Amino acid sequence: MGVIDLCKSAIVFMDYDNVWITCEKNYNVDVFVKNFIDKIYDFMGEKGYKVNEFIAYGNYDNGKMSRDKHQTKLQTLGVQTRHCMNGKDSADIAIVCDALEKLFLTSTDNDTYIIVSCDKDITPLINKIKSQGKEVVLVTFAVN
Numbered sequence: 001m002g003v004i005d006l007c008k009s010a011i012v013f014m015d016y017d018n019v020w021i022t023c024e025k026n027y028n029v030d031v032f033v034k035n036f037i038d039k040i041y042d043f044m045g046e047k048g049y050k051v052n053e054f055i056a057y058g059n060y061d062n063g064k065m066s067r068d069k070h071q072t073k074l075q076t077l078g079v080q081t082r083h084c085m086n087g088k089d090s091a092d093i094a095i096v097c098d099a100l101e102k103l104f105l106t107s108t109d110n111d112t113y114i115i116v117s118c119d120k121d122i123t124p125l126i127n128k129i130k131s132q133g134k135e136v137v138l139v140t141f142a143v144n
Contacts, residue, residue: 007048007049007050008048008049008050008111008112008135009049009050009052009109009110009111009112010044010049010050010051010052010110010111010112010113010114010137011051011052011053011054011055011102011108011110011112011113011114012040012044012051012053012054012055012114012115012116013055013057013095013098013099013113013114013115013116014040014054014055014056014057014079014115014116014117015057015058015091015092015095015115015116015117015118015119015122016056016057016058016070016074016081016091017057017058017059017062017084017091018091018117018118018119019031019036019116019117019118020058020065020070022118022141023036024064032070032073037054037074037077037079038077040054040116040139041054043139044114047137049112049114049137051114052108052109052110053080053110054078054079054080055079055080055081055082055098056074056079056080056081056082057081057082057084057091057094057095058070058071058081058082058083058084058091059083059084059085059086059090059091060081060083061083061086062086071083082094082098089121092117092119092121092122095115095117095122095125096122096125099113099115099125099129100125100128103128103129103132103134104132110134111134111135112134112135112136112137113129113134113135113136113137114136114137114138114139115136115137115138115139116139116140117138117139117140118140118141122138126138
């Protein structure tokens with residue numbers, strides 16, 4: 001009798017611009033000092049998710065983000081990065097495009113789509129993913 005894999009395969013889409021700005025401006029927290037990415041990996045592992053891909057979307061040319069080499073730091077943590085041009089919602093649009101491509105065009109074994117964002121405008125994507133029988137986990141945090 002074979003071993004049953006209890007882990008759910010997952011892909012993570014992170015609106016890094018949104019998360020970084022929220023951490024910096026609202027909490028005065030550096031995402032790397034607080035090991036934010038490692039905590040997401042750990043949390044997902046504790047919940048039984050095996051992260052196959054982790055993609056962070058952002059404008060890595062942004063002054064402080066560029067100066068502090070966020071893109072390089074993310075990549076050393078095993079996170080794929082997608083550079084999004086400066087502009088309102090560019091990361092959100094890129095996440096939607098990539099998630100829908102994974103959902104409909106690419107044969108993946110991802111049971112779960114994990115979205116890390118502090119925006120509410122991702123709701124239509126969540127509904128579409130769920131309509132295809134996939135699980136969605138939204139990782140966010142509230143601002144006081």
